Amino acid sequence: xxxxxxxxxxxxxxxxxxxxxxxxxxxxxxxIVKLAADGSDREHTCNSFDLPVSKQTxxxxxxxxxxxxxxxxxNYGNRKGIRLRRAxxxxxxxxxxxxxxxxxxxxxxxxxx
Amino acid sequence: xxxxxxxxxxxxxxxxxxxxxxxxxxxxxxxIVKLAADGSDREHTCNSFDLPVSKQTxxxxxxxxxxxxxxxxxNYGNRKGIRLRRAxxxxxxxxxxxxxxxxxxxxxxxxxx
DNA sequence: CGTGAGGTACGATGCAAGACGTACCTGAAG
DNA sequence: CTTCAGGTACGTCTTGCATCGTACCTCACG
Numbered sequence: 496x497x498x499x500x501x502x503x504x505x506x507x508x509x510x511x512x513x514x515x516x517x518x519x520x521x522x523x524x525x526x527i528v529k530l531a532a533d534g535s536d537r538e539h540t541c542n543s544f545d546l547p548v549s550k551q552t553x554x555x556x557x558x559x560x561x562x563x564x565x566x567x568x569x570n571y572g573n574r575k576g577i578r579l580r581r582a583x584x585x586x587x588x589x590x591x592x593x594x595x596x597x598x599x600x601x602x603x604x605x606x607x608x
Numbered sequence: 609x610x611x612x613x614x615x616x617x618x619x620x621x622x623x624x625x626x627x628x629x630x631x632x633x634x635x636x637x638x639x640i641v642k643l644a645a646d647g648s649d650r651e652h653t654c655n656s657f658d659l660p661v662s663k664q665t666x667x668x669x670x671x672x673x674x675x676x677x678x679x680x681x682x683n684y685g686n687r688k689g690i691r692l693r694r695a696x697x698x699x700x701x702x703x704x705x706x707x708x709x710x711x712x713x714x715x716x717x718x719x720x721x
Numbered sequence: 722c723g724t725g726a727g728g729t730a731c732g733a734t735g736c737a738a739g740a741c742g743t744a745c746c747t748g749a750a751g
Numbered sequence: 752c753t754t755c756a757g758g759t760a761c762g763t764c765t766t767g768c769a770t771c772g773t774a775c776c777t778c779a780c781g
Contacts, residue, residue: 511711515632520739541757552740553778559738573748573757582708590703598624633769656726665770667729672768686727686778727772729776738767745757751752 510599511562516590517563522546524595527565530579531592538569538576622677628702630676635659636669637708640678643692644705651689653684 518524526544533539546553557577560566565584569576584591632710639657646652659666670690673679677696682689697704 502628511637512632512634514636514706515628516738519628522739524628541674548739549741550758551742551760557738569690570758571748573746575758588707590707593700594643595624620730629768635769661769662729662771664772668769671729683728684778686776688728726771727777730774731772731776734770735770738765740765741763743762744760746778747757748758749755749757750756750757751754 509562511561511588512588514565514591517559517565519597520556521557522548523560525557526560526596527592528595530566530577531580531581531596536578536581538578541575541577554574609664624701625650626676627678627704628675630678631708633669633672635661639669639673640692641678641704641708641711643690644709645685646692649673649691649694651691654690656690 501522518527525546528581529544532540542580546556548556557566557568557575564587565580567576567578567580569578581592624661631640638659642657643652654666654670657666661669670679670681670688674681676682677700680689680691680693682691694705
């Protein structure tokens with residue numbers, strides 16, 4: 496079903512270790528959360544995430560997320576589109592996106608229960 | 609004083625990064641999966657996991673899992689009990705244990721449409 | 722008290738990962 | 752073609768982490 500994605504996106508085989516390792520980084524988690532919070536699967540630009548790191552490092556993070564099967568990277572030459580693989584994630588890892596978005600909503604609560 | 613001290617175990621404040629980093633390791637994931645597969649919250653001994661690492665490394669892994677709020681370590685002096693914090697996990701991270709156990713069951717499927 | 726198994730603490734080591742600098746590529750705008 | 756912004760590739764530095772070695776602690780057993 497990965498119609499648009501040829502061979503570079505077939506990271507649907509990534510194991511849990513790869514996914515957790517990708518999501519262990521706060522910057523990468525921020526990307527996924529913003530993507531998931533959008534609700535739509537439309538493409539985002541890299542700048543829309545405001546990551547406080549250099550361009551090279553951003554490229555690295557997006558690569559890790561792609562290899563973990565969490566996002567698609569649509570290459571337009573001198574521009575790039577980032578798209579959440581929501582369907583695949585919900586199929587292989589149901590509840591994962593809920594965990595991520597819930598964490599962000601709960602940030603700062605501090606109150607037990 | 610590692611006994612019933614609650615302060616050291618209140619890792620319910622551990623953020624998602626700590627949890628994902630803990631679960632990124634295969635050995636630690638194995639521990640949680642075996643604990644979750646048991647169904648009961650009874651204590652397990654460290655030897656029941658058959659981790660292919662030295663004792664010191666096992667101590668390290670259990671420490672990481674404890675600091676991530678995933679397990680309790682009951683200290684009996686010269687022996688230790690490991691107990692899954694199922695209730696807290698399901699409350700703060702609902703679906704997480706399902707992700708872990710599903711991965712183990714799904715291993716080897718690889719049936720991509 | 723001595724012995725032994727289980728566990729921990731501290732240090733060292735080897736490897737993976739995050740971050741950046743430099744250089745280069747790609748496409749749009751002039 | 753030149754310029755410029757966005758992206759990438761490679762090398763490097765630094766940090767973090769998994770692992771083990773050595774030494775020490777704790778309790779049960781005799």
